[in-house]
Amino acid sequence: MGRGTRTAVLTAGALLLGAVVLPGSSSADPRQDAVAAGQVRIGLAPKAAACDNNSLSTGLTPSASDAGADVQRIIKRGKLIAGIDTNSYLWGFRNPTDGSLQGFDIDLVHALAKSILGNADAVEFLAVPTANRISALQSGQVDVVVRTMTITCDRLKQVSFSVPYFNAGQQVLVPKSSKITGFNDTMKGARVCAATGSTADDMLKDPAKDHGATVFHVANQLDCLVQMELGNVDATITDNALGAGQAAQDPTVHLVGGPLDVEVYGVAMKLGADDLVRRVDYVLQDFLAHQWSAEYDRWLKPLGSTPPAPVPRFAG
Structure with a gap:
């Protein structure tokens, strides 16, 4: 991909590239039904109803507005600062040939930058360890974390999430x-x-x-x-x-064995950054409808045949 982006590495890990031999999976996606049934509560604003198993999975209504303080901060800075993983093959990793960052999550970050700043390469990537994802957002070190981050009730007390962009377990x-x-x-x-x-x-x-x-x-x-x-x-x-x-x-x-739970990945942001959450949901609404399947085929095909993209649900 070879994009001209600035990368600051906070942690290091080995990237071992071997033969692609992966287990297949069904193209059906029953996890979305479980999400819709309220087993997972997604994308809530801080003042939304309590997170419980009976709630419907909802996100903040998308908005293309640039007027909010959090979106304006990114625009005035001229770049989106994204917390990512650089060691997750298929999702976020360094191409050993040219050193470029590649993967499903990396392409999603570029889509966010393209929409907010008009330039897909206006990104500073920060490699954030798993345990530091929330603190990186709370301290303002990053604007978003796009790092196969599972949305959970406990995490919703600490950060805000977009609607889900991937179903896993x-x-x-x-x-x-x-x-x-x-x-x-x-x-x-x-x-x-x-x-x-x-x-x-x-x-x-x-x-x-x-x-x-x-x-x-x-x-x-x-x-x-x-x-x-x-x-x-x-x-x-x-x-x-x-x-x-x-x-x-x-x-x-x-x-x-089989999946042990139902999980969904979301883009994480600082708690209360509602204007940025709505802007990210605006991007994801289009990404899920028009780009998701192509991205899956490009990066995640080894996981199995292409499933339906998660269906975003918005309220509030």
Whole structure:
């Protein structure tokens, strides 16, 4: 892609490019039905109704206005500052040939910059570790985080989110030689890797549900792949979309068992930045309708045949 963008790297990780051998998936997307049924609450403004399983998934009504303070700050600066991952193959990674940043999330950031600033390359990328995503927004270090970030009720208390742009779920990734078959008792005594501050990390904190596994923490989810390759851990729990990317890099690992939950990725922003949330939702409304399928085919085809794009729902 080779875009002329400025990148500041806050953390480093190995990028291991290997043969693309990935598990397939169905083109159907039942997770969207679960989202619509209220199992996940999405894109709420700080003053919206409480986050609960009975609420419909809604985002802020899109707006193309540039008048808000948060959007104006970006326009006056002349660039969008985006927190990203540089080590997630397919999503956000550095091309080892030319050093350019590429992936599904990277293209989404360029779409945001194009709409807000009229220039897709008016971006400063900051590589933000998983555990620092929220603090980077709260401190004003970045305007947006576009980093396969799952929308959760707890996170909605700390940051604002766009409507979802991808549906996923946690799953277990293991070496093909492993006897672990999923998130079950075959994990007893195993060393399981999870990124600090990730959904998997939260899941493994419950001793009643960890199946006797020991948690091994890393800064970024790709570090788990390195730890598995070194033999320091026996399994990884991560988003299946990210796990599929790791399997693309190393064909000796694969996903086992089924998805452990229903998750959706959103663009995260500072809590209360409603004008920016509406502007991002405006971009996503068009991105989901006209660009999403092409982006999936370009980057995420190894995950399986192209599913329908998430259907945005707006209110308020």
